[in-house]
Amino acid sequence: MLKQYKYRDLAVREIINVISHYKDLRPALDAYVFSDGSSRDLMSLAGTVPVSYRGNVYNIPVCLWLLDTYPYNPPxxxxxxxxxxxxxxxxxxxxNGKIYLPYLYEWKHPQSDLYGLIQVMIVLFGEEPPVFSRFTTQSPYQAVLAAGPPNRVKQGIAWPSAQTSSEELETESRSQNTEILQMQAIQQMTEDMRITWRNESSTRHSTKIKELLREPNIKNIDSLYFYKDEKYMIGSGGSGTQVYIGIRKDGIDVAIKLITKNPKNNKDFENELKLLQDLKLESKNIVRYVTCAEDEDFYYLANQLCEYDLEEYMEYLRQPEQKDRKETALRKIVKEMLLGLQVLHRAGVIHRDIKxxxxxxxKEERARLADFGISRKLDEGKSRVYTDRAGTQGWEATEILEQFEQGNAAIKAHYKQSSDIQVAGMLTYYILSDGKHPFGYVISREANILEGKRVRDDVxxxxxxDLIDxxxxxxxxxxxxxxxxxxxxxxxDDKRIREVLHNLGNKEEVQGCKNYKNNEKLYETVQKYTEGKTFSDWKTxxxxxxxxxGKNLPNNLLGLLRHLRNALGHREKEFYDEKMIDEFPDFLISLHRLAMEMGWEY
Structure with missing residues (x-):
């Protein structure tokens, strides 16, 4: 049934919506005769609509035929x-009873629909009645009121006289039974389209998702359902990309990215889809790919629906009731963003648009990296990729800006994973400073990046x-x-600090730290990371x-490391009660640098 309808799902949804509001309208499939004498089986809605005229409500019989190109052509x-x-x-x-309305003449889906059409009819028929009584001139609607809603509706223009034979009644009964079966078929057909929202991904967008499921003009592309309206839009990007709340047929809520088809976007879409499908980036810190679809004009990329982007989330954390957890939440986001980048880099992928x-x-307030349209996978054995310039102004690495400083648009930029690292460092500063950029305001930001000149000190x-720099x-x-x-x-964390102190504190060079001057490299490195630090002369x-x-422990980084290791190993209560590790805030930074330069694993 309705197989000939090109946009069957849209037509059925509108029919269901209309008959839920106007109970006296009934759908049927019947032969429609065109002006050239040809006929075609079409869906119709026939019955009555309530019209208010001079204080009374009258039931006006109408029939709406839907062409097989509906809803892109009017009924x-x-x-x-x-x-x-x-x-x-x-x-x-x-x-002949044919209805002509400006609404029909100016019909444009999805702004125009059956429900709106009937409402326009009701208003205009209330001003200018389309029928009058055959037997009286007292009121154009008197016979309609007396008759009440008609108990049968047939297709075609000619209607039977008041005298109805038994043969006609039998025919009518069969027609009514056919209509009932047809209605049941439509209801059964729409069962496949009914979606039960499983609330997989979103709490914040739950109200909009419920509204979307009631939306009569919901659009269906393959297994995806959404409505292209500003009310449901949750994001936008370059090249006209827009993101809408949507839902998959199995009830999973998704974010649907609409990508306009053009040569550049086609390449980016194919690249992003290939990365998402081939790499199978299953990670709690990478946005999960769900499915994709396309039509003549757009690609539709459906990903996991998230609650916020980073800017929105930081705004949320600025609310007074979030004050006590804000710092912890931001530190957590930094780590999770970097864990997502780690997944990409281990898979040989450069993101190229971190921002x-x-x-x-x-939903669990976990950070996930997204948008891999301009990401690139490194060829095996290679450490860089040469491509056209990519990224966002103010969020590009020094070496990328240097290559384009001369304004040569034809040059190919060489991107390395270290390019991602620098921009991730900018983003880390942005998060921990509550929205500031380490290289300053937009007007001078790129110049400062080129010079390597961090101009802010908010963290x-x-x-x-130390990490950001x-x-x-x-x-x-x-x-x-x-x-x-x-x-x-x-x-x-505390566990990792314990491991580091234990492993480094037990190094042979540290155990014999009173003789550290005998090792030239160790001596020079210890001096470098002790001078000017809060823990220099730590014994005093x-x-x-x-x-x-210990009397024999040197008054430097190595001596302090050995003392803390001993305290943790033999006087653990004192170690934690005295908060020894917090006494000298730059101790762990220096210890970390020392271990790297000495090649110590821990």
Missing amino acids: TCFVKPTSAMMIKTGKHVDA PRNVLID KDSTAM WMISKDQSERPTVDKVLDHPFFW KAPKTWTKI
Whole structure:
């Protein structure tokens, strides 16, 4: 049934919506005769609509025929008078009962629909009645009111007289039974289209998803359902890309990215889809791919629906009731963003467009990297990829800006994973500073990136700034890999600190630290990371409550490491009660640098 309808799902949804509001309208499939004498089986809605005229409500019989191109072409509509009525011709109805309305003439899906059409009919028929009584001139609607809603509706223009034979009644009964079967078929057919929302991904968007499921103009592309309206739009990007709340046929809520088809977008879409499908980036910190579809004009990329992008989430955390958890939440987001980048880099992928809008926050307030349209996979054995310039202004690495400083648009940029690292460092600063960029305002930002000149100092955590400055180094060779970033002291918890102190404190060189001057490299490195630090001359600065400080321990980084290792191993209660690790805030930073330069694993 309705197989000939090109947009069957849309037509059925509108029919269901209309008959839920106007109970006296009934759908049927019947032969429609065109003006050239040809006929075709078409869906119709026939019955009555309530019209208010001079204080009374009248049931006006109408029939709406839906062409097989509906809803992209308007229905053909007729007034269908009973035997007690006659058509009253006017500017909206001709002698055959055909209805002419500006709404039909200006029909444009999805702004125009059956429900809106009927509402327009009701208003205009209330001003200019389309029928009048065959037997009286007292009121154009008197016979309609007396008759009430007609108990049968047939197709065609001619209607039977008041005298109805038994043969006609039998025919009518069969027709009514056919209509009932047809209605049941439509209801059964729509069962396949009914969606039960499983609330997989979103709490924040739940109200909109429920509204979407009731939307009569919901669009269906393959297994995806959405409505292209600003009300349901949750994001936008370059090249006209828009993102809408949607739902898959199995009830999973999704974010549907509409990508306009053109040569550049086609390439980006194919690249993103290939990365998502081939790499199978299953990670809690990468936005999950769901499915895709396309039509003549767009690609539809459906991904996991998240609650916020990073900018929205940071705005949410600025609310007074979030004050106590804000700092912890932001630190967590930094780590999760970098864990997502680690997944990409281990898969040989360079993201190339890290920025606040491409970090999304899911239902569990977990950060996920998104948008891989301009990401690139490194060829095996290669450390860089040469492509056209990509990325977003203010969120590009120094070496990318340097290559384009001369304004040569034809040049190919060479991207490395270290390019991602520098921009991730900018984003880390942005998160921890509550929205500031380390290289300043937009007007001078790119110049500062080119110079390697960080101009802001909003992040007061010295450990965090040690990490950030390392990541945003102007020299690519000085930047850490993402694995080294995640092993920085900024991310060490109590368990990791315990492991580091134990493993490094037990190194042979540390156990024999009183003789460290005999090792030239060790001596020079220890001096470098002790001078000017808060823990230089630590024995004098240590609180009096610290016990059993060895007389032979040197008054430098190595001596302090050995003392803390001993305290943790033999006087654990004192170690934690005295918060020894917090006494010298730059100790862990220096220890980390020392271990790297000495090649110590821990």
